[in-house]
Amino acid sequence: MNNKEEAVFSISVIIPTYNPNRDRLNKTLVALKAQTLALTQWELIIVDNNSTPPVKADLSWHPDAIILREPMQGLTYARLRGFNAAKNSLLVMVDDDNLLDENYLQNATTIFGNQAGLGAIGGKSLPEFEITPPSWLKEFYGSLALRDMGHETHIQSWQNNYPQYGPIGAGMAIRKEALASYMKKAQSQQNMITDRTGTSLASGGDNDIVLELLRSGWLVGYFPQLVLHHIIPKERMEVAYLAKLLNNTNHSWIKLLHSHGINPWKKIPGWTVPLRKVKGWFVHNAFAGKVNYIKWRGYCGTTDALARLEP
Known part of the structure; x- marks a missing residue:
């Protein structure tokens, strides 16, 4: 593992998406447009995972933005397409219904700059409900990629189990060099966790990344200053879903x-x-x-x- 630090970090923001809700995707982009980190310090990559019709978005506000298409169905394949296309040393995974707080990208660069051994980090994922949620929904916040683990920072190493404070996919920031083992695994196609595919609600691709990083000797962490809001529409509060x-x-x-x-x-x-x-x-x-x-x-x-x- 190379722990040499760079004077200035640049970020690649990667948004994998499949048949996105246009309004939610637009809100995601508006939140990115409001980031305090200068546009010259981050690129924007939207990966269209074979949507019908193809994804379209106004990216004219960003000097380094692109929409790529990944025909292989599955969230993992869309993420890999973004990882391979990314030009910068830090990657930030953003779902098409995530609203990053304005200092998110700036905070991520600061955290990595202060912690040489960190491979991946995450923070709070707070709900933004489109309608008033039922009182019992809190039982399933974790399943909806919602979490608030308090105001203290937690950093963990490999302990032969899944880390309590490991980052989730929504908003996960990754040091690109730490992905070497995961990318090698992806190329071999052995024991790959393909995550959501089409109408499937399977998951685990983000957890797979965390475990691969930990087993390679990198640290992962929870940092409360990294805050995003996750849009939860009505249909995700229904019992059948x-x-x-x-x-x-x-x-x-x-x-x-x-x-x-x-x-x-x-x-x-x-x-x-x-x-x-x-x-x-x-x-x-x-x-x-x-x-x-x-x-x-x-x-x-x-x-x-x-x-x-x-x-």
């Missing part, structure tokens, strides 16, 4: 941990899955209300994954 989300993400979480050799659960016989799900229906009181039902669907995703584990 959240049930599918928890089911898909729990399934991919097991797959991710297993691929890194840190899965604490054992493989289960496939024939037991229906029985476990029926038992789980009663254990989780899935009939008792929305929260219970959604959690049961998450349990079902975990059960399916454990039955399909490779040796």
Whole structure:
């Protein structure tokens, strides 16, 4: 690992997107336009992951902005397209519904400048609801990529498990040289976590990056001065969506941990899955209300994954 610091960091902001909501994407771009970091110190890369129709956006306000197209479906492939195209030493991943606070990019450059061993960092992802949310939604903030872990900084190294304060994909800032191991893994296509593809709500691509960085000797951290607001529309507060989300993400979480050799659960016989799900229906009181039902669907995703584990 090369810890040599640069006098001035430049950033590549990467926005992977698939059939984006035009209003939300525009709000994301407006927030980027308001960044206090000079436009000359960062480039903007939008990766259109095979949208229909192709993504269009007014980028005339930025002197170094481009829309690229990645035909291979999947969030991971879109991110890789952005990583390979990026010209700068720091990368910031921004979802097409993320509103970065105006000092986000400036704060990221400062943090990396002060911490030579940091490979990836993140901060607070706060909700911006399009309608008033139901009171029970807080149970699933983590699944919706929302988090506020307080006002203290936390830095972690590899500890043979997933780091409590590891950054999430929304707003994750990465030192490009720290991606070497992950990019090598991507080229080999071995144990790749492809993340969301089409209508699938699977995830884990960002967690895969974090684990690869940690195993390579880099540090990851949570920095509360990095703040973004995540737009949560009405449809993401519906029971059917959240049930599918928890089911898909729990399934991919097991797959991710297993691929890194840190899965604490054992493989289960496939024939037991229906029985476990029926038992789980009663254990989780899935009939008792929305929260219970959604959690049961998450349990079902975990059960399916454990039955399909490779040796």
